[in-house]
Amino acid sequence: MTALAPTASQTTPLPPTAQRPAGSRWSWAFLIDIAVFLFVFAAIYGVYAIGRSWLGPVQPQAHISQNPRILPLYALYSLVRIGVAYALSLVFALAYGYLAASSRRAEVIMVPLLDILQSIPVLSFLPGVMLAMVALFPHSQFGLELGSILLIFTGQVWNIAFSFYSSLKTVPRELHEAAVIYRFSRWQRFAELDLPFSTIGLVWNSMMSVAGGWFFLMACEMFVLGSRDFRLPGLGSFLQTAASDGNTYAILWGVAAMVAVIVLMDQLIWRPIIVWADKFKFEQVESAAAAQTTLLNLIGRASFVIRLYRLLLKPVFNWLAVTFAVGARRAAATFSAPKQNRARRWLVYVLAVGVLFGLGVAVFHAVRELSGLHREDYIELLQSAALTFLRVNTALILGALWTVPVGVYIGSNPRFARIAQPLAQIASSIPATALFPIILLFLLRLRGGLEISAMLLMLLGTQWYILFNVIAGAMAIPTDLKEAAYIFHFSSWDRWRHLILPGIFPYLVTGMVTASGGAWNASIVAEYFHFQGRIVSAPGLGSTISSASDSGRFDVLLASTLIMATIVVLINRLLWRRLYRLASTRFKLEA
Amino acid sequence: MSTANTAPAPIIEARKLEKSYPQPDGSRIQVIAATDLAIYPGQIIALLGASGCGKSTLLRMLTGLSPASAGAVYWHGQPVQGESPNVSIVFQSFALFPWLTVLENVEAPLEARGMPPMERHKRALRIIDAVGLDGFESAYPKELSGGMKQRVGVARALVVEPEVLFMDEPFSALDVLTAETLRGELLELWLDRKIPTRAIFIVTHNIEEAVVLADRIIVLGRNPAHIHADFAVSIPHPRDRKGAKFIELVDSIYRVLTRPEHKDDTAPPRTYAPGAMVPPKTIMLPHTRPGGMAGLLEILADQGGRADLHRLADELSLEVDALLPTVDTAVLLGFLRVEEGDAIITPLGQEFAAANIQTRKTIFRKAAIANVPLIRQMEQALKAKSNRTLDEEFFRDLLDEQFSEEESRRQLETAIQWGRYAEIFDYDAETGKLTLTEA
Known part of the structure; x- marks a missing residue:
């Protein structure tokens, strides 16, 4: 959706000034060094295991064990997949955002394109990605792995790109001018201005993206494509297989393993990163309270880490800085404007023609594909779109109904917030899809059980965005306004109407936008599920996409994807964007 | 130091420098009228004017940050394209990089010039010492007070040994006392020739600040911006704010600033056909309540x-x-x-x-x-x-x-x-x- 709005946790206070290793703490530093070395050994084994699996002969239908003992290995496989996909996403997103922000002509196309790509569910990319990868590497497991990684990538990359782009567009003018007047090279401008300024947004969006990776992991590790059945060993496929077999014992083990991995990642990776990222907060005054994470302090103290930085990274950065600086000066000295411009313009023309040609071919084929569908097919598609629309919005409303009062309560009781917020954060990091089989176990017995489960899954997957934003909004309501409401004896209805609801409105909108997009995407896993040896599905656009992908009906897949993307983009343009404008004009709290 | 117009050749010279912005209907709005302006070595020049009159735009055109719509900027007689060869700017908002330490902030311009780490380290430390920031090298800007931050801004500007130092309302974000201290320190660096900078160009809306610092004060009129008056200041340093000459100069600048510039303002046309929209004569409403x-x-x-x-x-x-x-x-x-x-x-x-x-x-x-x-x-x-x-x-x-x-x-x-x-x-x-x- 959009770049992550300030959530409550984003107000994490500052770390103290860079912790330098204290001399008296050498024993600590030594222990940390040993731990790091052990970690390196473990990592080497991990690489070996991954390498053996990836470079082995192709096995599209790997046997997915149901033995809990295999879970650590499977967790490693899944982690590596998500990690590699995230690394690719980051690189791609940086390049995409940088290009979109630096060329006005590219911007016109690239930004709306992001909007559309964000609204396409993961599974719609599946046939293209998978068939291409298998065709590229027909004899090695590498192709399959890469396909799965690319699927995860398509679910992670867009919001990071959008976040980076919008950060670049909001670099303060005088900072930009300082970079120009002191003649920063491209590299220096990127490393010392653009990237640091974007870091906080990038970190929060990365967390969201990786959470999305876990959410769709089951769909990305195990899927049917027409007559071909793809299975890759991992946590997602473990859970999916357990669910298909109705193996409750394995389901519980799988969920426990996934939750453990995610909570561990959160504590070991994300929390320290968030605290570290605080140094990039663009503020002139230091906040009062200071947050710390033990791990970050330990890493900062580990002499090994510091030595590594000084020995390896610093020289590289210096070399880059000097090379780019000298290069820029040479370019300036031999600058002959018209010639370079002409060459560049030609390059742009050639590229544009190439892209247009490619687009033309794609549209032609798409139209030919779609022409196979009849009017009745489209009517059916629109009907299922309407059903999913109802489901998505019911889930949203339900989500708002419980999160608004709870969020306001948490946000206006700081003491309670200190306990509730970390708990909510852990709860939110558990992917709803992992819990889905358990939910189905209970609800499928009921009448309309899948209907309820589908909405519940959308709710579970998206309510957190609303909750965290509402908490942040409630915290941001100025104390003097609250006091005024108290002095004038507002009834609680008046308080809600005149103070709380207007106060949290901008935050609520931000949360709802993200939640709405997320719920549409989640429909592909919520409405269609392999469970206890059969397929349970609720009629809707999500299940249409899933079943079309399963059965290899590319025409249906294409049509339903187009419809979903159109609906999501339309809702964004017609509803959310307007509410955003209202939020930023009428409901903006300013002095 | 003050009677410059006959003295050596200018370092930077603007000839018929203009700025205008295109309108959707194809016409252009002029914000700065054709302006001639020269910066001579050995001078502090203050550019004085009300806010929004185009002072900062003029500064940005002189430094090459903002392209001119017409006219040109000459550097030692040579026309300049893009940024001027060796200038620095001290910004009103400090414009420090909050994620870099004081030392790294000051080193950054040297890094941009491709200077090896050891040497830029040495140079940065020397200038940090000169502006009185000794001991704060590893602090981040947000730990510093406003005055300290602007000292970093000055150090960063001076570390490249600019021939002309530009300052864009450098002290207006500071409290009165801190601003006064920093002015004194700047003068000390300049008068004792502790820095190789050959000229300082300071934009300000504070008349007294201009009179305290400058050898020459240029008053900018507005709509479009143009040079309204040019004062040479010959009061010896240190200048006494209570001195007769000082007060006299401040008063005469006040008079210039309040003198009506548009003769036609006083007699606006009286009759309009109802509903016929005659564009108002250029009377700008002052932005007040x-x-x-x-x-x-x-x-x-x-x-x-x-x-x-x-x-x-x-x-x-x-x-x-x-x-x-x-x-x-x-x-x-x-x-x-x-x-x-x-x-x-x-x-x-x-x-x-x-x-x-x-x-x-x-x-x-x-x-x-x-x-x-x-x-x-x-x-x-x-x-x-x-x-x-x-x-x-x-x-x-x-x-x-x-x-x-x-x-x-x-x-x-x-x-x-x-x-x-x-x-x-x-x-x-x-x-x-x-x-x-x-x-």
């Missing part, structure tokens, strides 16, 4: 109807920037006259100051309709409509013909403020509709 002007008139009435503007600003602890627009408003409405740097209240102004709220509004309404073309036009256009309602866009389009987009937005905002106060029309911010107030 009626309440502030009422306060000024009350104080003046209290002090016997006449006061020295310089003293008045001092008493109210206001800077010229804050006081002048209010004075302009009162003059425009006929409540005040300015003579020789003194503000004199008119009989109408007396009446206004003595009246109650409702009567004030009536007086203000009459004065605004009589003297402010924009308000008059708005009233007549609204009267001409059968439903007495018009969209603000209508007026903005009209203003866009004369002002930049930003300025026309501010003009309309001010006009709406005044019209609402005078109960000439109502304004609905949500729909952007203006409605004539029924009597």
Whole structure:
């Protein structure tokens, strides 16, 4: 959706000034060094295991064990997949955002394109990605792995790109001018201005993206494509297989393993990163309270880490800085404007023609594909779109109904917030899809059980965005306004109407936008599920996409994807964007 | 150091430098009229003017940050494209990189020049020492006070040994005492030749600051910006703020700043066909609220109807920037006259100051309709409509013909403020509709 709005946790206070290793703490530093070395050994084994699996002969239908003992290995496989996909996403997103922000002509196309790509569910990319990868590497497991990684990538990359782009567009003018007047090279401008300024947004969006990776992991590790059945060993496929077999014992083990991995990642990776990222907060005054994470302090103290930085990274950065600086000066000295411009313009023309040609071919084929569908097919598609629309919005409303009062309560009781917020954060990091089989176990017995489960899954997957934003909004309501409401004896209805609801409105909108997009995407896993040896599905656009992908009906897949993307983009343009404008004009709290 | 015009060749010279912005309809709005300006070695030049008059734009064109629409900047006689070869800017907002330490911030410009780490480290430490930041090398900007931050800004600017040091309102974000200290330190570096910089060009809206620092003061007039006056300052350092020469110079700059520039302002055309939109003659509304002007008139009435503007600003602890627009408003409405740097209240102004709220509004309404073309036009256009309602866009389009987009937005905002106060029309911010107030 959009770049992550300030959530409550984003107000994490500052770390103290860079912790330098204290001399008296050498024993600590030594222990940390040993731990790091052990970690390196473990990592080497991990690489070996991954390498053996990836470079082995192709096995599209790997046997997915149901033995809990295999879970650590499977967790490693899944982690590596998500990690590699995230690394690719980051690189791609940086390049995409940088290009979109630096060329006005590219911007016109690239930004709306992001909007559309964000609204396409993961599974719609599946046939293209998978068939291409298998065709590229027909004899090695590498192709399959890469396909799965690319699927995860398509679910992670867009919001990071959008976040980076919008950060670049909001670099303060005088900072930009300082970079120009002191003649920063491209590299220096990127490393010392653009990237640091974007870091906080990038970190929060990365967390969201990786959470999305876990959410769709089951769909990305195990899927049917027409007559071909793809299975890759991992946590997602473990859970999916357990669910298909109705193996409750394995389901519980799988969920426990996934939750453990995610909570561990959160504590070991994300929390320290968030605290570290605080140094990039663009503020002139230091906040009062200071947050710390033990791990970050330990890493900062580990002499090994510091030595590594000084020995390896610093020289590289210096070399880059000097090379780019000298290069820029040479370019300036031999600058002959018209010639370079002409060459560049030609390059742009050639590229544009190439892209247009490619687009033309794609549209032609798409139209030919779609022409196979009849009017009745489209009517059916629109009907299922309407059903999913109802489901998505019911889930949203339900989500708002419980999160608004709870969020306001948490946000206006700081003491309670200190306990509730970390708990909510852990709860939110558990992917709803992992819990889905358990939910189905209970609800499928009921009448309309899948209907309820589908909405519940959308709710579970998206309510957190609303909750965290509402908490942040409630915290941001100025104390003097609250006091005024108290002095004038507002009834609680008046308080809600005149103070709380207007106060949290901008935050609520931000949360709802993200939640709405997320719920549409989640429909592909919520409405269609392999469970206890059969397929349970609720009629809707999500299940249409899933079943079309399963059965290899590319025409249906294409049509339903187009419809979903159109609906999501339309809702964004017609509803959310307007509410955003209202939020930023009428409901903006300013002095 | 002061009589420069015959002295050595200029370092930077602007010839017929102009800035204008294109409008959607193809016309252009001029914000800076063709300007000749030269920066000679050995001088501190202050560029003085009210805010929004184009001082900063002129600075940015001289440094090459902002391209000129016409004319050119010459560096030792050679035309410059892009940034000037060796200049630095000290910014109003400091513009430090919050994620870099003091040392890294100061090293950054050297890094950009491809200097090896050891040497840039050494140079940065030397300049950090010179500006009095010793011991703060590893601090991050957010740990520092405003004054310390601007010292980092100065150190970063000086570390590249610029031939000309540009400063864009460098002390206006600081409190009075800190600003005074930093001015003193800057002068010390300059007068004792502790820095190889050959000229300093400082943009400011603070008259006293200009007189304390500069060897030459250029006063910028506005709409479009042009050089209004050029003072040579020959008072020896250290300059005594209470000295006769100092006060005399400050007073004469005040006089220049308050002298009406547009002769045609005083006699606006009187008749308009109802509804016919004649674009207002370029009378810029000063961006003030009626309440502030009422306060000024009350104080003046209290002090016997006449006061020295310089003293008045001092008493109210206001800077010229804050006081002048209010004075302009009162003059425009006929409540005040300015003579020789003194503000004199008119009989109408007396009446206004003595009246109650409702009567004030009536007086203000009459004065605004009589003297402010924009308000008059708005009233007549609204009267001409059968439903007495018009969209603000209508007026903005009209203003866009004369002002930049930003300025026309501010003009309309001010006009709406005044019209609402005078109960000439109502304004609905949500729909952007203006409605004539029924009597």
